Amino acid sequence: xxxxxxxxxxxxxxxxxxxxxxxxxxxxxxxxxxxxxxxxxxxxxxxxxxxxxxxxxxxxxxxxxxxxxxxxxxxxxxxxxxxxxxxxxxxxxxxxxxxxxxxxxxxxxxxxxxxxxxxxxxxxxxxxxxxxxxxxxxxxxxxxxxxxxxxxxxxxxxxxxxxxxxxxxxxxxxxxxxxxxxxxxxxxxxxxxxxxxxxxxxxxxxxxxxxxxxxxxxxxxxxxxxxxxxxxxxxxxxxxxxxxxxxxxxxxxxxxxxxxxxxxxxxxxxxxxxxxx
Numbered sequence: 001x002x003x004x005x006x007x008x009x010x011x012x013x014x015x016x017x018x019x020x021x022x023x024x025x026x027x028x029x030x031x032x033x034x035x036x037x038x039x040x041x042x043x044x045x046x047x048x049x050x051x052x053x054x055x056x057x058x059x060x061x062x063x064x065x066x067x068x069x070x071x072x073x074x075x076x077x078x079x080x081x082x083x084x085x086x087x088x089x090x091x092x093x094x095x096x097x098x099x100x101x102x103x104x105x106x107x108x109x110x111x112x113x114x115x116x117x118x119x120x121x122x123x124x125x126x127x128x129x130x131x132x133x134x135x136x137x138x139x140x141x142x143x144x145x146x147x148x149x150x151x152x153x154x155x156x157x158x159x160x161x162x163x164x165x166x167x168x169x170x171x172x173x174x175x176x177x178x179x180x181x182x183x184x185x186x187x188x189x190x191x192x193x194x195x196x197x198x199x200x201x202x203x204x205x206x207x208x209x210x211x212x213x214x215x216x217x218x219x220x221x222x223x224x225x226x227x228x229x230x231x232x233x234x235x236x237x238x239x240x241x242x243x244x245x246x247x248x249x250x251x252x253x254x255x256x257x258x259x260x261x262x263x264x265x266x267x268x269x270x271x272x273x274x275x276x277x
Contacts, residue, residue, distance in 0.1 A: 006030040006133075007123025008043035009116045012050055025115070026050070027123035033143060034133040039120075040067035041081050042131060048088040048099075057098045063106035063113055071101065080134055231255075240264040 010026045028046060030039055044060065044067060051058045062068055076082040092099055104113055123130075216224035218236035230237060231251050240260040245251045255261045 005124035006032055006034050006039050007120045007126070008039045008046070009119030009121075009123060010043055010047045010050065011112060011116045011119065012047070013112075014054075025119050027119045028130045029123045029126040029128060030131050031129050031133045033139065035139065037064060037066040037070060038078055038081070038133055040064035041070060041078055041085065042133065043120075044071075045081055045085050045088070046131075048085060048092070051099075052088050052092055055097075057100070058092070060099065060101045061104050061113070062101055063104050065103060068101055068103055077138070078134075237264055 007027065007029050009028075012024045012026070014022045014024075016022070026046065028042070030042055034042075040062065044062065047060060070076045070078065070082060071085065073082075089099055104110055106113060106117070211222070214223045214225050215221065216229055216234055218230070219234050221229070221234075224234070228248050231241065231248050232246060240255060240263060241251055242254050242258075245254055252261070255264070
C-alpha cells in the first residue's frame with residue numbers, strides 16, 4: 001500500500017508433468033482505507049479462486065503473519081472475507097486435495113516474494129478499483145475519528161489564525177525537530193516540552209498581569225519571566241549555557257545534549273520555577 005491506496009498481487013507457479021514451470025501474475029486494485037491484513041486476506045481469497053478448480057496439492061507462501069493468524073482464529077476480525085476463504089478451502093479439501101500455507105519473511109530479498117510486492121505496488125497506481133473491501137467496525141470508527149479530528153483542527157486553525165501563539169508555535173516547529181529521548185521521567189518530559197515550545201506569557205501578548213508576576217524568579221529582574229531571559233540572559237543560569245549561542249531553540253538543544261539542562265533542573269529555585277509554569 002502507498003499514500004492510502006491499496007492493492008494486492010498474486011503469483012501462481014504451476015508445474016506440468018514434465019516439470020516445466022509456468023508463472024502467471026495478477027494485480028488487483030483494492031478499495032482505499034483497508035488494512036494490510038485485509039489486503040493480504042484478499043490476495044489469499046483471490047489465489048484460492050485461481051486454484052480451486054486445478055489439480056494436485058497447493059502451497060501458499062504468505063508474508064503476513066496477521067493474515068495467517070486470521071485463518072486460524074475462531075473469531076476473526078474480517079469475518080466476511082474469512083468465510084469466503086473457508087468455503088473455498090473446504091470445497092478443495094472435499095476433492096481430496098490439500099492446501100498448505102507457509103509463512104515467509106518479507107523484504108529480505110526472497111526473489112518471488114519481492115516480485116509479488118512489485119505487482120501489488122503496480123496495482124496501487126491504478127485509478128479504478130477492482131475489488132471493494134468491507135471495513136470493520138474498528139476501521140469505521142477510526143475513519144470517523146480522523147475526520148472529526150481534521151475538522152476540529154481546521155476549525156481551531158481558522159479561529160486562531162492571527163493569534164500570536166499560532167505564529168510562535170509555527171516558528172518553533174520550522175526551526176528544528178528535536179527528540180527528548182526515552183529515558184526521562186514525566187516531570188522532566190514536562191520541563192523539556194516547556195523549554196522546547198517556550199510559550200509566551202499573557203503579559204507578553206499585551207494582556208494584563210501584575211508587575212510582580214513579570215519578574216524573573218531567579219534574579220528578580222523586571223519584565224524577565226520569559227524563556228528567552230532564562231535561557232539566554234539570566235545571570236543565575238550563566239554557567240549552564242553556551243556563551244556563543246544567541247538563539248533560544250539552539251541553546252536549549254545544546255544545553256540538553258551536553259547535560260546542562262539536567263544540571264540546571266537540579267537547582268532548587270529552578271525546580272520551583274518549572275513546577276509553577
